[in-house]
Amino acid sequence: MSHQTVTAELRRWIVSQSEAGCRTEDLIASMIRSGWSEDIALAAIEAAGAERGQPAATALAAAAMPEPALAGAPTLLRTADRELRVLATLALPRVVVFGGLLADDECDALVELARPRLARSETVDNSTGGSEVNAARTSDGMFFERGETALIERIERRIAELVNWPVERGEGLQVLRYRPGAQYKPHHDFFDPAHPGTAGILRRGGQRVATVVMYLNTPAGGGATTFPEVGLEVQPVKGNAVFFSYERPLASTRTLHGGAPVVDGEKWVATKWLREGVFA
Numbered sequence: 001m002s003h004q005t006v007t008a009e010l011r012r013w014i015v016s017q018s019e020a021g022c023r024t025e026d027l028i029a030s031m032i033r034s035g036w037s038e039d040i041a042l043a044a045i046e047a048a049g050a051e052r053g054q055p056a057a058t059a060l061a062a063a064a065m066p067e068p069a070l071a072g073a074p075t076l077l078r079t080a081d082r083e084l085r086v087l088a089t090l091a092l093p094r095v096v097v098f099g100g101l102l103a104d105d106e107c108d109a110l111v112e113l114a115r116p117r118l119a120r121s122e123t124v125d126n127s128t129g130g131s132e133v134n135a136a137r138t139s140d141g142m143f144f145e146r147g148e149t150a151l152i153e154r155i156e157r158r159i160a161e162l163v164n165w166p167v168e169r170g171e172g173l174q175v176l177r178y179r180p181g182a183q184y185k186p187h188h189d190f191f192d193p194a195h196p197g198t199a200g201i202l203r204r205g206g207q208r209v210a211t212v213v214m215y216l217n218t219p220a221g222g223g224a225t226t227f228p229e230v231g232l233e234v235q236p237v238k239g240n241a242v243f244f245s246y247e248r249p250l251a252s253t254r255t256l257h258g259g260a261p262v263v264d265g266e267k268w269v270a271t272k273w274l275r276e277g278v279f280a
């Protein structure tokens, strides 16, 4: 796609679309659907903004994002009911690794609540917006309702406080169990704007903008959460969690990630996905 350049015609089209009230997100999505590369789409929006006298980066400024309060580089963070550690951070992709987000007994209780409800994991079928069993994801999973039990409500409030994002903008917790050999191949958590089923999914709370994966046990071997574009592997350690965010549904967020095959033992995780709007 390196042959593509930002033409005056493309810039004029962007300006007219923005003046007609089209959101930046939708502009990017429709350019990508028409075959423009992500880089060119972003550059074109910036160039069109500059043409209209907007300072650089204003045209692409994203709305507020989930983000822990890390000013002053704290090693400990306190929420109303828990003290936890900041173990590692990365700027691009935006990743923060937390130690002790969950207590051991909270992990055990989530596993026992989820176990009788497990079924072979499904992923969203992008063409229809429905669910399908996917060979790329060989775990078993289930969803809790938001606030389903007092424990779940407490954990959801803790996460909301930790990443500064209202409980109402979160999906219900998902629990996954990976047996030896099971994995979740690299994927993005946001919904692909180019797929026909996505519009329907977005009606309920908009895009996903961040993910918190909490480790409910420590497998004997394997099972890291991997970010293959940047060579990052987060080891699954009981009670710890990895947070990552993506301000646009674009590969340039570098949030491609997966669950590496479990080598020995089982791996249990709870995933919380955060939406841009209220997920009701």
Ligand SMILES: O=C(O)CCC(=O)C(=O)O
Residues within 6 Å of the ligand: 176, 184, 189, 213, 223, 224, 225, 226, 257, 258, 259, 260, 269, 271
């Ligand atoms: O199991 C993992 O480490 C990653 C899980 C994941 O990517 C997801 O639930 O979307």
Ligand SMILES: [Fe+2]
Residues within 6 Å of the ligand: 187, 188, 189, 211, 257
């Ligand atoms: Fe994921």
